[in-house]
Amino acid sequence: MFAQKKVLLEVKMPKEVLKPIRAMEQVFSSIWAQAFDPADWWEKWVEGKQLDSVQLEIISLGGVPHFYIRCSDGRRNAIESSIYSQYADAEISIVDDYVKYVPRDVPNKDWDLWGTDYQLDKSDVFPIKTYGKFFEEKEAAKEEKRIDPLSTLLEGMGKLGPGEQLWVQIEISPITSTGSEAEGAYDFVSEGRKVADKLAKRPGKPQQRPIIEQAVDVLVTGKPVEEEKKEESLIPVEMKLTPGERDIVAAVEEKVSKRCFKTYIRFIYLAKRDVYFGGAKGIPFGFFNQFSTENLNTLRPWPRTITKIKRYPILDLIRGRRVFVRKRGIFFRYVRRFSPLFPRNPRKGVFILNTEELATIFHFPGRTAAPAPFVPRVEAKRGEAPPGLPTE
Numbered sequence: 001m002f003a004q005k006k007v008l009l010e011v012k013m014p015k016e017v018l019k020p021i022r023a024m025e026q027v028f029s030s031i032w033a034q035a036f037d038p039a040d041w042w043e044k045w046v047e048g049k050q051l052d053s054v055q056l057e058i059i060s061l062g063g064v065p066h067f068y069i070r071c072s073d074g075r076r077n078a079i080e081s082s083i084y085s086q087y088a089d090a091e092i093s094i095v096d097d098y099v100k101y102v103p104r105d106v107p108n109k110d111w112d113l114w115g116t117d118y119q120l121d122k123s124d125v126f127p128i129k130t131y132g133k134f135f136e137e138k139e140a141a142k143e144e145k146r147i148d149p150l151s152t153l154l155e156g157m158g159k160l161g162p163g164e165q166l167w168v169q170i171e172i173s174p175i176t177s178t179g180s181e182a183e184g185a186y187d188f189v190s191e192g193r194k195v196a197d198k199l200a201k202r203p204g205k206p207q208q209r210p211i212i213e214q215a216v217d218v219l220v221t222g223k224p225v226e227e228e229k230k231e232e233s234l235i236p237v238e239m240k241l242t243p244g245e246r247d248i249v250a251a252v253e254e255k256v257s258k259r260c261f262k263t264y265i266r267f268i269y270l271a272k273r274d275v276y277f278g279g280a281k282g283i284p285f286g287f288f289n290q291f292s293t294e295n296l297n298t299l300r301p302w303p304r305t306i307t308k309i310k311r312y313p314i315l316d317l318i319r320g321r322r323v324f325v326r327k328r329g330i331f332f333r334y335v336r337r338f339s340p341l342f343p344r345n346p347r348k349g350v351f352i353l354n355t356e357e358l359a360t361i362f363h364f365p366g367r368t369a370a371p372a373p374f375v376p377r378v379e380a381k382r383g384e385a386p387p388g389l390p391t392e
Contacts, residue, residue, distance in 0.1 A: 004052065005073040008097050009080070010066055014089035017366035021131040021148075023086040024363035028355040030082035032174045032259040034075055053173040054079070055337055056362045059098060060157030060166040067364065068095075070337070087364055099335045102165070102270065107327050112276045115268035115330045116306035117340040117349055118288060121298035124352035125192035126248075127255040128291040128299060131360040148365045149290045156283030163272040168284060169334055170362055172261035175352065192256030196249045244295060251296055258354040265299065265361075268334055291360065302349060305330055305340050 035052045055070035071079050080092050107113055120126070134147045157166055177189040241249070267284040271277070285301075292298035307326045309319050333342060340349030353361075 006070055007073045007076055007094050009069045009071065009076065009092050010095045011069060011083065011364065012091040012093075013067070013364045013366075014087065014091075017087065017364055019086060021359055021363050024359035025355045027082045027086055028172075028261075028358050029259055030085070031079060031172075032261065032355070034078040034082070035071075035174050053171050053337075056170040056172065056358075058153065058157075058168045058362070060160050060164075061098060062162045062164065063158055063160045065154050065157045066098075068098075070097075090364065104335070105328075106270060106331050107324065110272055111270060112273050113268055113270035113327050113331060114278060114281045114307050115266060115270075115327070115334070116301040117304075117330070118265040118299050119302040119349060120351045121292075121300055122296075123191070123195065125195050125252050125256055126297040127251050127354070128297045128357055129293050129360070130291075130356045131363075134290075134360075149287070149360065150363065150365045152290065153283065153287040154365070156280075156286070159283075160280065161275060163275040164277070164280065165270050166280065166283060167268045167270070167334065168265075168287075169267070169337070170263065170265050170358070171337060171339075172263050172353075172358060175260050175262050177256075177260075189256045192252050196252045248295055255354050255357075258356060260352050260354045261358065262350050263353045263358070264339055264350050266305075266330065266334060266340070268330065270331075291357075302340065305349070 031054060035054060052072055052075065054075075055068075057068040057070065059066045059068060069079060076094075083090055083092060103111060120128075131149075134149055153168070160166060265288070267281075269280045269284075271280075288299045292300075305326065307323060307330060309322050309326070332338075333340065339347070
């Protein structure tokens with residue numbers, strides 16, 4: 001069996017991050033290239049190899065946020081290099097998995113939780129709101145003028161107290177638009193072009209009528225087959241679109257032009273029962289709601305995994321048991337880093353996000369954009385050894 005040892009890397013941000021969020025997009029592009037390693041037939045059917053995945057996790061432990069990246073040990077150096085290439089003053093270290101310090105049988109008499117997986121409201125080819133929309137109109141390039149969506153999450157995480165934890169997990173696996181499904185392929189480019197062409201009302205390829213159908217028409221009507229005449233407009237189709245329609249078409253085409261990942265997103269709020277506060281789930285709800293737009297796409301909780309059950313007259317007697325099973329299930333899948341419906345349907349609940357969308361959700365904000373004082377940061381820059389230092 002092909003086994004890959006996993007390591008958990010904690011990334012401590014430098015005191016000042018003056019690079020734009022676009023720098024994180026370059027990190028994800030590099031991770032895509034490093035992690036995309038499809039299995040051949042021997043590795044797939046004999047060794048059981050699968051496409052490698054990376055988990056991006058933002059965690060609050062008792063009010064202290066942490067940034068983690070979980071990856072294969074063999075890809076650790078490459079992923080660290082990708083981060084250092086854009087954030088040279090960051091500090092990356094291997095740490096123990098934080099999930100080990102919580103009982104495995106949550107919920108229990110001492111701990112309770114609330115969680116959900118997320119899904120896209122529309123087709124994968126429609127993008128969510130990305131970092132370019134969070135800038136102020138003037139002097140957007142300056143870090144202090146940036147409206148950072150992560151500040152909402154970090155500020156909320158800092159309000160949690162002892163015994164409370166908030167876990168946000170984003171798993172990404174590289175995907176390409178060419179090749180077979182076993183090689184991690186999904187032709188999202190063609191799908192995006194179809195959607196864009198339909199929105200833009202672009203004419204499709206003319207369909208040729210079957211020869212037999214044409215022959216029958218000649219025998220019945222006695223008239224030769226004539227080519228259908230199409231009226232051509234002097235105004236291009238794109239010029240007939242409203243500004244909003246043009247924006248949607250451009251956004252779809254922009255999304256499928258970049259590297260993409262198969263993704264699932266979930267969060268869990270868990271705490272000891274004596275300090276458990278159900279309203280804390282509003283912190284990640286508010287965070288993910290920022291990326292929603294009415295005309296493009298929306299990240300919303302997935303009813304099939306949310307730890308809240310609708311009331312039905314007949315099933316209400318076992319409602320408590322059903323809620324317990326959902327809580328235990330989402331906790332198990334989070335700890336094991338499994339997809340939302342594993343093992344019944346491991347592909348369900350997984351959607352496509354590109355590098356720009358991922359960089360918007362997961363990046364390293366500066367102190368001015370996210371001034372939370374409780375976020376661990378590297379206070380001193382790493383310096384090189386002075387020249388002439390003796391080595392023996």
